[in-house]
Amino acid sequence: MSEKMKTAVFTDIGQIELEECNRPEAKGNKALVKIDACAICTWEQRVYTGVNKVEFPFIGGHEIAAHIVALGENVNKEEWAVGDKVVVGATLQCRNCFFCKSGNSQSCDHFNHSAHLEGMPHKGMGGLSEYMLVSPDCMFKYDKVTPQEAAIIEPVSCVVHSVEAAQVQMGDMVLVIGCGIMGLLHVEIASRQGASVIVSDVNEERLKIAKSMGAKYTVNPKKENLAERVMEITKGIKAQVIFDTTPIASVVEDAFQCVSNTGKIVLYSSIHPAKKVPFDPGWMHSKSIQMIGTANSNDRDFVRAARMVSEGVIDTKPFISEVYEKEDIKAAFESAVQGDKFRVVVNF
Numbered sequence: 001m002s003e004k005m006k007t008a009v010f011t012d013i014g015q016i017e018l019e020e021c022n023r024p025e026a027k028g029n030k031a032l033v034k035i036d037a038c039a040i041c042t043w044e045q046r047v048y049t050g051v052n053k054v055e056f057p058f059i060g061g062h063e064i065a066a067h068i069v070a071l072g073e074n075v076n077k078e079e080w081a082v083g084d085k086v087v088v089g090a091t092l093q094c095r096n097c098f099f100c101k102s103g104n105s106q107s108c109d110h111f112n113h114s115a116h117l118e119g120m121p122h123k124g125m126g127g128l129s130e131y132m133l134v135s136p137d138c139m140f141k142y143d144k145v146t147p148q149e150a151a152i153i154e155p156v157s158c159v160v161h162s163v164e165a166a167q168v169q170m171g172d173m174v175l176v177i178g179c180g181i182m183g184l185l186h187v188e189i190a191s192r193q194g195a196s197v198i199v200s201d202v203n204e205e206r207l208k209i210a211k212s213m214g215a216k217y218t219v220n221p222k223k224e225n226l227a228e229r230v231m232e233i234t235k236g237i238k239a240q241v242i243f244d245t246t247p248i249a250s251v252v253e254d255a256f257q258c259v260s261n262t263g264k265i266v267l268y269s270s271i272h273p274a275k276k277v278p279f280d281p282g283w284m285h286s287k288s289i290q291m292i293g294t295a296n297s298n299d300r301d302f303v304r305a306a307r308m309v310s311e312g313v314i315d316t317k318p319f320i321s322e323v324y325e326k327e328d329i330k331a332a333f334e335s336a337v338q339g340d341k342f343r344v345v346v347n348f
């Protein structure tokens with residue numbers, strides 16, 4: 001009889017419960033990891049609230065910190081050992097398509113949040129479980145920080161990807177719109193690239209946090225005109241890079257007002273509800289403006305994010321708003337969907 005484990009399963013909109021299932025066994029080229037902590041991303045919150053449509057039953061969780069408990073017979077023992085602390089990521093890439101093969105697995109053609117991972121009882125990313133069977137391709141070592149802090153490495157990896165896609169240069173004036181966890185991570189990473197960062201958010205408390213994380217200027221668009229303030233701060237030159245981290249389509253029109261000649265607008269967030277926005281192609285042409293979409297992260301981003309967090313270059317502690325035990329998974333989701341937290345983390 002095989003050993004058992006618990007996994008948290010979405011059974012319907014607004015419904016999540018612990019289910020007992022068989023614990024997978026390490027074999028072949030896969031390792032068995034014990035999950036220590038998993039953070040609840042906006043993506044899982046949208047599954048809970050029914051905005052993201054999935055087929056139930058479904059297992060969420062992709063911001064995962066774990067340690068290796070067993071290695072399959074073909075896993076490279078020079079690289080991996082029982083006890084290694086790892087984050088689990090990049091599990092949904094096919095690693096076969098043109099985009100994966102050419103170093104852009106974050107944009108895999110077969111990216112599928114609802115894949116059925118080996119060893120799991122249902123579809124989904126699997127992190128809200130006690131154990132997972134993981135390919136070494138999807139494990140990234142971390143150390144020196146707690147599993148709760150390490151669970152935030154996945155969001156860091158996505159922002160590493162975004163900031164690199166924008167090619168932020170030393171001396172750039174960068175505008176970050178939105179001071180949720182993703183906006184704040186952009187503030188931290190863009191400042192470390194040598195940029196001077198302006199942040200915009202309607203929440204005064206979050207503007208203060210942004211300042212403590214390296215933002216040079218804060219703008220509250222409820223109280224002042226964002227475009228005018230950016231003109232003032234940059235002495236009429238405007239921003240070289242704008243990261244829009246809000247899900248609101250019309251915000252990109254504010255970004256049009258704030259971007260400098262040869263500037264870049266990075267669309268970081270998914271947009272809810274889906275909506276079209278008009279733009280002037282003649283303006284984009286004559287000012288040499290670039291619009292860039294970015295989503296997810298690849299192996300290279302994960303390796304670097306894991307190192308940045310392990311070495312304390314990025315401190316993820318401020319983003320851990322609450323920690324719950326797995327038995328309280330429903331309460332954890334109820335709290336996370338209030339929208340006033342950075343990350344709610346669940347211990348498994």
Ligand SMILES: [Zn+2]
Pocket residue numbers: 041042043062063154155
């Ligand atoms: Zn996430």
Ligand SMILES: [Zn+2]
Pocket residue numbers: 093094095096097098099100101105107108109110111
């Ligand atoms: Zn692919």
